[in-house]
Amino acid sequence: MDVHVGGVMAAESGRAKRTTYRHGDLRNALVEAGLELAREGGPEAVVLRAATRQAGVVPNAAYRHFADRGALLHAVSQAAMARLARTMEAEQAEQAALPPAPDAAAAARARFRAVGTGYLRFAQEEPGLFRTAFHVPGDMTYAADATAAGGSGKTPFELLGAALDGLVENGLLPEDRRPGAEFLAWSAVHGLAALLVDGPLRGLLPSQAHDAGQHVIDMIERGI
């Protein structure tokens, strides 16, 4: 998993000094720095020179690993998407552990709701990363990219699909309603997330936001 890393010494400011000429893991270091920048400030805060500075390297060194700033931003975006996937998975695990032993249908329903709840939680807790994850430059089918997957190897989109399949298997969703259902559910949840992150619902208290999320998921269950 881990790569050979050149000796690194902390320095005065954010800059990292290193003893070896080679960095050893620059690409990862740049993505990591980019994530930190994106966390506070969103995609536009992912500045190439700032990332290289934090990695203790000259700006141009980035070009050995990324074609341009856009490529770096894209890598950061994928990493942010992976974090979203992990948050969703964590929410599912948490929900599954809570109630003693519900029937299979209730479990499938809980898994479905956890997908949306986790999505919304990530949007609130990490608005910068959320916006970065969905900052799509040019044309893209990122949802299928493995670099956007979480611990289970599934991307956010795939997690949603699996949860919907679970609803069908347990008779909670008619089979003829299944096709295209991910886009209905995703639209509603993503829309609320957008309104919470940088729309008129920004600044809602976490509890209020949670309630709003449950309402939206209620609507999805009724209307899907």
Added chain:
Amino acid sequence: MDVHVGGVMAAESGRAKRTTYRHGDLRNALVEAGLELAREGGPEAVVLRAATRQAGVVPNAAYRHFADRGALLHAVSQAAMARLARTMEAEQAEQAALPPAPDAAAAARARFRAVGTGYLRFAQEEPGLFRTAFHVPGDMTYAADATAAGGSGKTPFELLGAALDGLVENGLLPEDRRPGAEFLAWSAVHGLAALLVDGPLRGLLPSQAHDAGQHVIDMIERGI
């Protein structure tokens, strides 16, 4: 309505030369130029120097009318929001003119659906302006701002609220479901718009996008 405008002469490139020392309507000219930039390229394409260039003025002149680039972008964003409102109003007018003479309930329902359809049409036809309209810097309650209103004096958010009131008046929506309903509807439609504009649904054919929109609005009517 129109202000005194200094004589303006077309020049070689996008630059506009003028005969008078004063421009006469720089603020509007800058917003107009900003809209053009935003149309192709979204919010990040609203570059202060480019806007002043198109207005035939030196970059610093913008600072007589806007505190900084952010203020200009905000004005452009409000203007884009107003255009969204106009598109929604146009969609409502068109729908109202189509069928011969439906009953009041059907009309209310059509008005409601037109809100969403117009919203989605604008997102597809003017993705750059759509993204700019929802590019909200800092904290903001733009939905209530009059500069974001369309021809009827209503902002997009207010148009939605009025349509929902219409549903209640005609018994199509239980009164106890009314509170907060705008956020449910808005979330779903806005989410689809986001997926269409720069998400995985980008590049959908207009007809496919229209169908997806109708499906989402169906879901809202069922689940609201």
Added chain:
DNA sequence: CCCACTTGTGGACATCGTACACATGGGCAG
């Protein structure tokens, strides 16, 4: 008629992305 206030100009600076030539040294061929 004249002066003050608004609006546009000119020049300067820090920062950013990026191109091109050059330095370095790690690892593989022999």
Added chain:
DNA sequence: CTGCCCATGTGTACGATGTCCACAAGTGGG
């Protein structure tokens, strides 16, 4: 073990952007 190659990091430079400051030019009110 030795020497060279090329991946990786450095230096220098350029154009573009946002923004600051001092200055110029009209314009309209007294």
